[in-house]
Amino acid sequence: MSGANPARGEASIKIAGETLVLRPSFAALVAAEQETGPLFDVVARAAEGRLALGEMVALFWHCLAAPPEGMTRARFGEAVVAGGLVNATPALKMLVGQILAGR
Template sequence: MSGAGEAPNAARGEAALEIGGERLVVRPSFAALVAAEEELGPLFALVDRAADGKLTLGEMAGLFWHCLVDRRALTREALGEAMLAIGLAKLAPLLRAVLQQILAGR
């Protein structure tokens, strides 16, 4: 199982999020997406908002938070601050990878 510091496994739909020199693995598993949906609303609506450029930073942080494989060393606030420091342009490929997994599956 992939966790903090490990390389993501593309076969499982995983992607990497680099924060402060540490690689975190993001995996949109069923449980993670159910939790994200409970907080953010229907996933198809989330994808539509992203496609329309209307996805909020809070929604993106929420989606990433729920999809983190190992978040023991990170708070949600720290994730949000790190996302701001990284910049939305650099986060776009990760968001695209997660949304693609939501739509296409493995």
């Protein structure tokens, strides 16, 4: 997959050796919100350092532009953990910024 387009509010994250694009579309954010609760609360928890790993993975999963063939949610979550929070933090910052600022 090609790289993320910051002008579209996209972020990228390297998962299992692949660079994946996270696109915070309206539909993706609505799906994430249905799972994690109000996005403003998610943003507040992230700002306070209290965002749960499952919430972060849920946000990423719903914003995933094109999951690699055969990638399940469970495998995706394991790959995020394997990559470490240092790898996931820039994508999380970008998505949180887009949630707050919009496009």
